[in-house]
Every structure is written in structure tokens, then in C-alpha cells.
Amino acid sequence: MNLRKIILKELLERKKQFLTSFIAILLGVIVIVAVKSVSNSSEKAIAIQLDNLGANILVLPQTTTIDNYFAADINAPEMPEEYVERIANSTIKGVDNMSPKLSARMNIGEHSFVLTGILPKNELASKPIWQTSGFADPGLQAACDPNNIMNTSHGYEDPKLQRKVIDSLGEYDCITGSDVASKLNLKEGSPLEINGTEFKVASILPQTGTVDDGRIFIHLRTAQKILGKKGVINAIEIMGCCSAISEGLLGNLRNILPDTKITTINHIVQTQVETNHTMAKFSVIFLIIIILVGGISIGNYMWSNVEERKKEIGSLLAIGASPKDIYYIFIGKALILGVIGGVTGYVLGTLGGMILGPRIAGVKVLPVPLLFVWAVLIAVGVSVIASYFPARRAAKIDPALILQEI
Amino acid sequence: MIKIENLSKKYHSKGNSVLALDEVSLSIEKGEFISIVGPSGSGKTTLLLCMGGLIHPSVGKVNIDGASIYDMGIKERAAFRLRNLGFVFQTFNLIPYLTALENVQIPLSLAGNNNGNQTERATQLLEKLGLGDRLNHKPRELSIGQQQRVAIARALANNPKIILADEPTGNLDPNTTNETVTYLNLLNQTGITVVMVTHNPGVAERAQRTLRLVDGRLAG
Numbered sequence A: 001m002n003l004r005k006i007i008l009k010e011l012l013e014r015k016k017q018f019l020t021s022f023i024a025i026l027l028g029v030i031v032i033v034a035v036k037s038v039s040n041s042s043e044k045a046i047a048i049q050l051d052n053l054g055a056n057i058l059v060l061p062q063t064t065t066i067d068n069y070f071a072a073d074i075n076a077p078e079m080p081e082e083y084v085e086r087i088a089n090s091t092i093k094g095v096d097n098m099s100p101k102l103s104a105r106m107n108i109g110e111h112s113f114v115l116t117g118i119l120p121k122n123e124l125a126s127k128p129i130w131q132t133s134g135f136a137d138p139g140l141q142a143a144c145d146p147n148n149i150m151n152t153s154h155g156y157e158d159p160k161l162q163r164k165v166i167d168s169l170g171e172y173d174c175i176t177g178s179d180v181a182s183k184l185n186l187k188e189g190s191p192l193e194i195n196g197t198e199f200k201v202a203s204i205l206p207q208t209g210t211v212d213d214g215r216i217f218i219h220l221r222t223a224q225k226i227l228g229k230k231g232v233i234n235a236i237e238i239m240g241c242c243s244a245i246s247e248g249l250l251g252n253l254r255n256i257l258p259d260t261k262i263t264t265i266n267h268i269v270q271t272q273v274e275t276n277h278t279m280a281k282f283s284v285i286f287l288i289i290i291i292l293v294g295g296i297s298i299g300n301y302m303w304s305n306v307e308e309r310k311k312e313i314g315s316l317l318a319i320g321a322s323p324k325d326i327y328y329i330f331i332g333k334a335l336i337l338g339v340i341g342g343v344t345g346y347v348l349g350t351l352g353g354m355i356l357g358p359r360i361a362g363v364k365v366l367p368v369p370l371l372f373v374w375a376v377l378i379a380v381g382v383s384v385i386a387s388y389f390p391a392r393r394a395a396k397i398d399p400a401l402i403l404q405e406i
Numbered sequence B: 001m002i003k004i005e006n007l008s009k010k011y012h013s014k015g016n017s018v019l020a021l022d023e024v025s026l027s028i029e030k031g032e033f034i035s036i037v038g039p040s041g042s043g044k045t046t047l048l049l050c051m052g053g054l055i056h057p058s059v060g061k062v063n064i065d066g067a068s069i070y071d072m073g074i075k076e077r078a079a080f081r082l083r084n085l086g087f088v089f090q091t092f093n094l095i096p097y098l099t100a101l102e103n104v105q106i107p108l109s110l111a112g113n114n115n116g117n118q119t120e121r122a123t124q125l126l127e128k129l130g131l132g133d134r135l136n137h138k139p140r141e142l143s144i145g146q147q148q149r150v151a152i153a154r155a156l157a158n159n160p161k162i163i164l165a166d167e168p169t170g171n172l173d174p175n176t177t178n179e180t181v182t183y184l185n186l187l188n189q190t191g192i193t194v195v196m197v198t199h200n201p202g203v204a205e206r207a208q209r210t211l212r213l214v215d216g217r218l219a220g
């Protein structure tokens, strides 16, 4: 028997009464942790992806949102593949590499993957544009100086993850992300049936922690055929030289492709960062709500708990407990409530984020350990501060008022 | 052993003040069995709580074994209670969500005993009081008489020199009343000083000495 045991036994005996205030604080922590872990992962996932994309300009159909692009919605808008030719045949300078894509989400077995059609390099390199530009040109290389501001990374550049230019890809070859391979139990050389067409796994990409892990790359032509979308694509990723970008490459591209949306990766990241800031503001509002609602409800509960236990407090004092012991019984109870609330809130919030993240933000959400610290700190803080006055009142109870059995 | 000098206690509540004790002086020797009687409202409980260091008197001193307990700090006084005094109340005041054993363990735990020692000592005490088969019962699962015995075991946990009992038999039937007083007598014979407030003349008679309070003053 010790003070801690007294606290726990009392809590267990009177579960129902503290449940309401406990739930108030728990819900708050769950929402904050879920929102924070989703926004954290989406920001990171997009930054990782973009840093390793090997492209810095995206050409998308006018009505596409950046989320469509990453989530590869079935209904994502399309544009004619002829746009690639238009760029290639134009006199625009500074386009260093181009990669047209057609993506669609599809199910294989019970798993959902993104099928992405790409053109391997050997089928693009013959275009006249590659003969007039490209890294072979020393002038261009200087312009593509990685220290140039337009080329700065977001801190997630990783040579292992860098999406390599795919040099060649057979008509019925596919390259799969690591999740695809593990879920379908694939090895290099395994057969894989997609929409009734048999493919051979040419290689498996290393784990990246991004949507790419759930992607299957196949040849653009084959993708167009099996998806029934001949002659269309839904994105062109372009590696543009930074000096060219600052000299108006985007404007030039817009001139020849007026009904598209052309953005730079930096711009996308900034937009994402802004979205995250909005989410962060929401979590601040939530924080205020839990502090108010949770705090008031815990304070209220503690106050009536002290009231209800006056007699018990009196007898503890008579036995030889000091007012400080009484104070610790209540503050300790608040501490336990806070720790349990924080830990459960973190676990449930993280699970919520992991379940909702892929659905609402199209990202894989991983637990954020730092949020654990915050969740516990917030829950304990609210609970202990709200219980401070009730605990002080308990410690000041005058045994004379209760022990007299009049 | 217990020396009370010139003790007065005035309660203030909502503008009224009540003089519950009016210049009481008395002394109780080590090993005595004292009963305190008097009409309702005469200040018996107040006197007992003052003796036990639980309410600060308005005027006067309480000396126990030469120590003036209201000159101690709050913490020191709590520690003093823990080591020297055992309280028994009319309504027992057991902690409702703890078992008999755990109730007796509380004072042992407050005195710094480890769990093993606590369990051993508490079990021993409860067995002595005939509750060996009720260790893990909560107060509501015990009869009134059994609850009173748990309360006595709890008061005895730290080998107190003095037992202060406020109408310990007030809620008991004649049989258990008799048992309880007999038990207090036995304790007294082991050298413990017992001070017991009671309304029951038959119970009061069994003490060595009876003090009568009327209107907060000791009467002849």
C-alpha cells in the first residue's frame, strides 16, 4: 500500500465519474495527434518525392489538382500526348529532360496500386531537342548549377531514392515499388497479371516511403492500351535548367500549351507547406478547445471528487497523513489521468492518422515520436493545472469540519 | 503523559461564534483508561480532536510526553500522530474502496514500511481481532462490528501510546459494544493509554476515571 495505490484503487472504484472528463481530454489529444501526424507525413512525403523526382517542372491538365496528381485518382483529368511533341519541336531552350506519364489507381487482388505508364529514355532521346540541349552542353551544365536557388532541395535528397531515368523498358516489362513487391510476393523475373495482361517484373525499386512504393511502372504505350486511353497522358515531368526557369521558361511553355497548368516543384512544396500551416492553425484551435473543455471538465470533476472524499481526507489526516500527502493524492491522480490520456490519445491519434492519411491526403503516415512527448505534456499539463486548486483545497481541509459526528 | 492547560476553542461560522471548550485543564497519566461523558454539544469531540492534534485550539496548550503539539509544524504534527496516536471513530471512517487489509496498511505505509512488512503486520493485527478470514473484504462487505474492529486494527497499526476513541460503540449493538469495550480494556492492560468519549453510562463505568463536560467546561 502506498499513495500511488490509493490513487489507482480510487480511480478504478469510481471509473464512471472521471470518464467524461477523461474522454474530453482524450478526444482533444487524438485529434491533435491525428492532424499533426498526417500533415507532418504529407509534407515530408511530398518533399522526399519532389527532391528525388529528377524534375522541377510539372505540366498537368488545367483542371488537375496537385492532390489528383499524387493520389492518381481514376478520374484524374487527361491531356493529349501530342503536347510532348509540341515541347520537343518548339524552339524553347532549357528543357533538359521530359517524362510523360499516365497513371491510374487499380486493384490487384485485394490491394490497391497506382499503375504508371512512362516513356523510357531511349524513345525520347531521338527527338531533336535532346540533340540541341542536354547535359552534354557545357553552357547548360553551368546554368544547372545545383547551388542555384531553384535547384535547392528540401532536405530529403537521397541518392538511394533518386528516381533514375529509366533507359529502356520492354513492352510487357514492369518495374514495381517495394510495397507492391512485398504485398504480391514478387521477385525480379516474376510474372504479374494486370488487367488481364501478363507482365514480367524487370526490377523492384528500393523502399522510398512515398507513393512510389505502391506504384507499378510500365511502358506508356502499354499503359494507354490496357487502360483504354490511347494518345493521352496526365502529366509531363520536366527537368528544366534553373537559369532557363528564371529567364521565363514557364511562360514560354504556357504559350505553347495554353490549356495546361504549369508549376514548379518549389511552388508545389510551398502550397503544401501552406496547407500544412492551415492544418496547424486548426490544431491550435483544437488545442485551445481541449484546454478549455478538458481543463474545465477535469477541474470540475476534481472539485466534486474532493467534496465527495472530505470524510476520507479527514480520516487520512487523523491516521497521520500530512496535508502534503493529501495534496499529492489529488495531483498524483491528475498526473495519472494526464499520462493515460496522453498515451492513449497518442496511440489512437496515430492510428487514426495512419488510417485516414492515405485516404484524405494520399500519404503513408508513420508514427511521429515527437508527438508522443507533446501529447503527454499537453494532457498532463491540462490535467494537473486544472486540478491544482481542487488539490490545494483538499490539502487545506480542516478535519474538525468532518470528523465531528454531530 | 497528556497535559492540557487552559484550553479554549471557539468556532466561527457565518458570523456566529460558539465557545466549544472553555478553559479546560486536565492531565492524564500514562496507562490510564479515561472516559469522557457529557450532553450533546458539550465539546467532547472538540476536546478529543484537540488532544489528537487535529484542531488548533484558540487558546491553551496540549502537551503529550512533554512535547507541545501545537508548537510543532503541520508536517511534524502529522508525523507525531502517526507514531503516537490511534483514532477510532463512531462511524469508523474506513476508506470505502480499500479492503480491510489495505485499510490497516495505510498507517504502516505512511510510516515508511515496505509492502511485505505492511502485509505481515496488518494480517497479524486483523487475525488478532478475529478477522483473519475477512482480509480482502471491502468495508461494505463487512458487518458494523467487523468494520469497527478493522478501525481498531488500523488505529493500532503503528503501536500507538495513546488510543483516542470518539463514541466507538455509538453504532454497535449491546453484544458488540461489550466486545469492543473489553478489547479496549485489554489494550489498556498492555500499557496503552485510552481516552474514550461515550454517551453510554454502562460503557463509561468501565473506564478507570470519568471526566464530565458541560458547556465546554469540566464539571466536578
Ligand SMILES: Nc1ncnc2c1ncn2[C@@H]1O[C@H](COP(=O)(O)OP(=O)(O)OP(=O)(O)O)[C@@H](O)[C@H]1O
Pocket: A400, A401, A404, A405, A406, B011, B012, B013, B018, B019, B020, B038, B039, B040, B041, B042, B043, B044, B045, B046, B047
Ligand atoms: N465546525 C464547527 N463549526 C461551528 N461550530 C461547531 C463546529 N463543530 C462543533 N461546533 C459546535 O461546538 C460545540 C461542541 O461540539 P462537539 O462536537 O465538540 O460536541 P460533542 O460534545 O461532541 O457533541 P455530541 O455528543 O453531539 O457528539 C457544539 O455547540 C457544536 O455545535
Ligand SMILES: [Mg+2]
Pocket: A404, A405, A406, B044, B045, B046, B166
Ligand atoms: Mg461528538
